[in-house]
Amino acid sequence: xxxxxxxxxxxxxxxxxxxxxxxxxxxxxxxxxxxxxxxxxxxxxxxxxxxxxxxxxxxxxxxxxxxxxxxxxxxxxxxxxxxxxxxxxxxxxxxxxxxxxxxxxxxxxxxxxxxxxxxxxxxxxxxxxxxxxxxxxxxxxxxxxxxxxxxxxxxxxxxxxxxxxxxxxxxxxxxxxxxxxxxxxxxxxxxxxxxxxxxxxxxxxxxxxxxxxxxxxxxxxxxxxxxxxxxxxxxxxxxxxxxxxxxxxxxxxxxxxxxxxxxxxxxxxxxxxxxxxxxxxxxxxx
Numbered sequence: 029x030x031x032x033x034x035x036x037x038x039x040x041x042x043x044x045x046x047x048x049x050x051x052x053x054x055x056x057x058x059x060x061x062x063x064x065x066x067x068x069x070x071x072x073x074x075x076x077x078x079x080x081x082x083x084x085x086x087x088x089x090x091x092x093x094x095x096x097x098x099x100x101x102x103x104x105x106x107x108x109x110x111x112x113x114x115x116x117x118x119x120x121x122x123x124x125x126x127x128x129x130x131x132x133x134x135x136x137x138x139x140x141x142x143x144x145x146x147x148x149x150x151x152x153x154x155x156x157x158x159x160x161x162x163x164x165x166x167x168x169x170x171x172x173x174x175x176x177x178x179x180x181x182x183x184x185x186x187x188x189x190x191x192x193x194x195x196x197x198x199x200x201x202x203x204x205x206x207x208x209x210x211x212x213x214x215x216x217x218x219x220x221x222x223x224x225x226x227x228x229x230x231x232x233x234x235x236x237x238x239x240x241x242x243x244x245x246x247x248x249x250x251x252x253x254x255x256x257x258x259x260x261x262x263x264x265x266x267x268x269x270x271x272x273x274x275x276x277x278x279x280x281x282x283x284x285x286x287x288x289x290x291x292x293x294x295x296x297x298x299x300x301x302x303x304x305x306x307x308x309x310x311x312x313x314x
Contacts, residue, residue, distance in 0.1 A: 042069065042077065047308045050074055051081065054270070055277045059251040059259055075266065082269025084310040085276035092297055093143055093279075095167045100137040102239040103162070103174045105130045105150055106246060108253050110261045125264030131246075131271060132158040135239045137173075140284050141291035142242065142275050147268050155179035159187035171227075173197055173234050181225065193227035195234040249274055276307055 042050070046069060053063040054074075064071045110129050111117075117127030132154065134144040144162040148154040159180070169191055174180045176198035184194055201215035222234045247253040250270055252261045261267035280292045280302040292298035 042073065044305060044308060047077060047311075048304045050077055051273070051304055051308060054078060055249060055273065057249050057251050057254075062251075078273065079265060079269045081308065081311055082272040084312075085307070086268075086272040088310055089272070089276060089279070093141075093165055096136065096141070096143055096165050096295060096297070097167050098136040098139070098141075098143065098170050098295075099168075100233055101134055101143070101162070101166070101170045101172050102137050102236050103132070103134045103158075103172065103180070104236055104239040104243060105132050105177065106243045106253070108261070108267070110264050110267055129261075129264070129267060130154070133239060133242065133246075134158070134162040135242055136291070136295060137233075137238045139291050139295035140238065140242075140287060141295040141297075142279055145271065145275065147264070147271060150177075150179070152179045152182060155183035156186055159183040163187040169193070169227075171195075171229050171233055173229075173236055175199070175236055176223075184225070188226075190226055193229040194225040195229040195231070196223040196225060197221075197234055197236050198223055245278065246274065249278075281307065 046067070049067050050063055050069055053066050054060075058066065060071050060074055060078075063069070063074055067074075108129050108131065109127060111126040112121065114128035121127060128149075129147060130150040132144075132146040132148070133142060135142050143165050144158065146154060146158040146161065148157070155177075160183075171193040172184065172188075172195075174184075174194075174196055176196050180196070184192065188194070198221045199217050200219040200221075202218040222231050224231075247255070251259045252267065252270060261270070278291065280290055280298055281304065282290060283301060284291060284294070287294050290298065290301045293301065
């Protein structure tokens with residue numbers, strides 16, 4: 029019988045080219061095991077590279093994305109889970125970061141730059157931390173649009189202190205007539221209402237279309253965010269690292285089809301589009 033031999037690199041020291049191949053696979057939506065099969069690099073080595081690079085991408089963006097000249101900002105939350113869904117998570121599992129996991133995202137609607145994000149629960153405390161971080165990165169007063177999640181009300185007021193033109197886009201949903209019971213399908217939007225919260229927001233600019241499209245990009249670019257599959261994060265650390273790497277590539281490396289430059293270039297925080305090699309260079313001697 030013919031036996032196939034596969035070579036897997038168990039070492040932690042990969043060349044720049046090997047790292048580039050691994051990162052290229054990860055940012056195109058491949059899972060860790062699929063990346064192992066495609067590159068021949070062992071899964072634990074890929075995971076270490078992901079965690080190290082994710083941490084450095086987080087640190088770089090935390091420093092760089094400051095004093096941003098945004099005028100229109102949209103915010104939203106995107107759902108995922110770690111290890112198991114909330115209904116199956118015990119108190120002990122929840123302490124380990126397992127269960128439902130939400131990513132709060134703030135985006136410049138004009139430059140398409142993701143300014144701030146936070147991984148955590150969907151409660152008022154997480155909303156407050158997220159909004160405080162977002163507010164600290166903005167250079168001037170902005171118009172802010174969110175969905176109707178009530179946690180935003182106190183969080184925005186606490187972070188901006190009224191120095192913001194803020195409105196909510198509240199959507200009403202209903203089940204289309206004739207929908208079979210138990211069928212998995214999105215509810216139908218039956219109405220939209222613009223609700224002024226503070227300041228003097230321009231009603232024609234109250235929308236969340238761009239941030240919702242960004243959520244789709246996020247789900248398409250990371251295997252662990254794909255719905256209705258067996259793809260999910262096993263550890264919260266891996267989840268956060270993948271998100272940081274994704275936003276590094278989105279902000280600094282990918283040319284936006286409409287803008288024809290990267291979001292970071294459009295926002296004035298970068299003068300050129302980054303290559304994967306430049307991103308990997310953030311690792312230094314690791």
